[in-house]
Amino acid sequence: MTSFKNELSFAQSLDANDPLKKYRQKFLFPQHNNRDVVYFTGNSLGLQPITTKDYLQQELNDWHAFGVEGHFLAKNPWLSYHELLTDKMAKIVGALPEETVMMNQLTVNLHLLMVSFYRPTKSRYKILCEAKAFPSDQYALQSQVKFHGFDPAEALVEVWPREGEFHIREEDIEAAIEKNKNELALVMIGGVNYFTGQVFDMKRITQAGHAAGAIVGFDLAHAAGNVRLALHDWEVDFAAWCSYKYLNSGPGSVAGAFVHQKHLNNTNLPMFAGWWGHDKSSRFLMDSTFVPMKTAERWQMSNAPILSMAACKASLDIFDEVGLDALIQKREQLVAYLEFIVQEVNKEKNNCLQIITPQNNRGSQLSIVANGYGKKLYNQLIENGVIPDWREPNVIRCAAIPLYNSFEDMYRFGEILKSLL
Numbered sequence: 545m546t547s548f549k550n551e552l553s554f555a556q557s558l559d560a561n562d563p564l565k566k567y568r569q570k571f572l573f574p575q576h577n578n579r580d581v582v583y584f585t586g587n588s589l590g591l592q593p594i595t596t597k598d599y600l601q602q603e604l605n606d607w608h609a610f611g612v613e614g615h616f617l618a619k620n621p622w623l624s625y626h627e628l629l630t631d632k633m634a635k636i637v638g639a640l641p642e643e644t645v646m647m648n649q650l651t652v653n654l655h656l657l658m659v660s661f662y663r664p665t666k667s668r669y670k671i672l673c674e675a676k677a678f679p680s681d682q683y684a685l686q687s688q689v690k691f692h693g694f695d696p697a698e699a700l701v702e703v704w705p706r707e708g709e710f711h712i713r714e715e716d717i718e719a720a721i722e723k724n725k726n727e728l729a730l731v732m733i734g735g736v737n738y739f740t741g742q743v744f745d746m747k748r749i750t751q752a753g754h755a756a757g758a759i760v761g762f763d764l765a766h767a768a769g770n771v772r773l774a775l776h777d778w779e780v781d782f783a784a785w786c787s788y789k790y791l792n793s794g795p796g797s798v799a800g801a802f803v804h805q806k807h808l809n810n811t812n813l814p815m816f817a818g819w820w821g822h823d824k825s826s827r828f829l830m831d832s833t834f835v836p837m838k839t840a841e842r843w844q845m846s847n848a849p850i851l852s853m854a855a856c857k858a859s860l861d862i863f864d865e866v867g868l869d870a871l872i873q874k875r876e877q878l879v880a881y882l883e884f885i886v887q888e889v890n891k892e893k894n895n896c897l898q899i900i901t902p903q904n905n906r907g908s909q910l911s912i913v914a915n916g917y918g919k920k921l922y923n924q925l926i927e928n929g930v931i932p933d934w935r936e937p938n939v940i941r942c943a944a945i946p947l948y949n950s951f952e953d954m955y956r957f958g959e960i961l962k963s964l965l
């Protein structure tokens with residue numbers, strides 16, 4: 545992409561030729577000085593689609609009109625509402641519909657899936673994960689290990705970047721799997737690292753884990769709706785993700801879970817059960833014997849949070865209309881332009897900026913270290929109408945979201961950044 549130019553008119557011409565340009569108008573932007581902010585935190589909380597309100601209003605209206613009868617009489621009957629999300633969600637993560645379910649929250653789903661898929665024995669009890677995983681994942685893994693009577697210091701194997709490097713090499717993950725292969729019960733990694741933006745080769749990691757006799761699961765919080773996934777074909781055992789980051793479903797909205805087809809008929813899998821995981825044809829006979837669904841819905845415990853799901857549906861309908869191919873195509877160009885802009889600023893500012901996200905394994909996010917500048921720079925960006933995010937000790941994360949960020953956003957960011965350095 546050497547033909548990029550750091551000029552407003554050039555950025556605007558890229559926008560004019562962008563087949564997805566109309567989608568920016570379908571989202572609500574926070575305002576700064578009566579202007580849309582440069583929103584770089586769609587990796588943390590995606591923006592609100594303008595249609596979300598209508599989807600929510602529909603359920604509020606049906607609640608008003610029908611009360612409890614809304615479970616059957618609502619326009620989208622609540623009894624089966626979650627099923628409306630399944631196909632579209634499955635497409636985004638490369639799963640079969642029967643392998644996919646929207647339920648609960650991300651960390652909750654990780655725990656519920658580990659109840660089934662982390663089954664340590666005296667000799668095979670270790671969990672391999674990436675160093676500096678998202679804190680919630682670290683706590684989840686530590687507490688699972690302790691729950692089974694093991695010591696996290698011994699049972700958790702963390703793979704670190706090499707000295708002087710920022711991202712983790714897949715060959716180092718493979719080596720760690722090989723080294724621990726006789727004790728390894730589970731490989732559980734964030735598919736896209738939240739800090740560096742590194743996209744892991746999930747297929748390769750899954751193969752290595754399986755070759756060692758371990759189960760392989762992924763946290764896809766930063767991957768779902770961002771990068772291409774093929775959970776079924778990669779033979780990933782299980783995965784979980786949230787819907788409020790790249791999937792624009794609103795704060796704390798309902799999360800996703802994936803269980804590979806090969807596990808769905810295993811009636812011996814231990815699990816925590818609730819009535820919503822019971823075979824739906826006989827669920828309301830209220831019998832005391834649990835008869836599991838034969839899909840990932842088996843892991844549902846409670847009846848579905850319809851209001852969250854309505855917001856999720858508003859967003860998934862947009863994803864479905866756009867399609868992942870078009871989204872990824874624009875994302876690659878948008879992020880390449882952001883990278884170009886950062887390097888242009890760098891030329892004028894003594895190379896004080898360092899992008900620590902690997903160029904060949906990235907999604908929407910660039911993690912930038914501004915050497916010699918601390919959190920003050922982040923605060924000044926906010927004051928000037930750019931919303932990135934700050935991660936201790938020194939990283940500014942910028943996510944360029946193909947659904948609603950423009951090339952002009954990238955240009956404006958560059959100008960503001962230049963003025964602050």
Ligand SMILES: *Cc1c(COP(=O)(O)O)cnc(C)c1O
Binds near residue numbers: 649652738766
């Ligand atoms: C955002 C994020 C979480 C948040 O977990 P919740 O249960 O949704 O609060 C967990 N893990 C990762 C990797 C994340 O990026």
